Amino acid sequence: MMLLPLYVHPLADPGAxxxxxRGGDRPTAIVNVHNGPGAGRDEVYTVATARLHRSGVRMLGYVDLDYGNRANGEVWCDIVGWSQYPVGGIFFDQVPADAAGLRYVTQVVRAVRGSVVLNPGTRCLPGYAALADVVCTFEGPWESYVDAPPAYGLPDGRDWPNAAHLVYGVPAEQLGTATALLLSRAPHGLVTDLRAPLPYEGLPSSLRARAAVR
Structure with missing residues (x-):
């Protein structure tokens, strides 16, 4: 599964x-209205997400956990807020990865109806993998990913069966190589040529190109 954080406003980049x-690929898009669903319904996002839903694009709503520092009530309000949009689950960002945060994450995911994706962005305790459909165990630039050791704790060198890797800043001419490397390590994720500090404000050039020829 391709995870696609789509953190660009529909009016700022309608082409994305x-x-x-239009595209033949159907990534799971992560929608982020205002660092979450925002305080109220955003009509621009209402129209844009409804159109994606009609086109068969699966979506997840963004919720920030601030590495376990947000109050449960705030997190639950965000989860409920996403019920205003046609999302099929929640993408939890800035997830803790240690034993201290495991109980906290266990509590907040119980409020989710639908799919759960956790993004600690690094290797975490196995207990986190049991809480989610997908766990992002790597998030970072291509330079770090290509030099990372291939062993993720499993005998064949691959990551967990529900792991995802988010790799940004890939040179356009190496997107194919990066995709092949990711798929050799994990079953889910994203490679994009967009760079930090805003690697998710738009689409990878490969997705734009495939959509343009249809």
């Missing part, structure tokens, strides 16, 4: 949203 509707 249009391309997802």
């Amino acid at each position: 949203w249009d391309a997802l509707c």
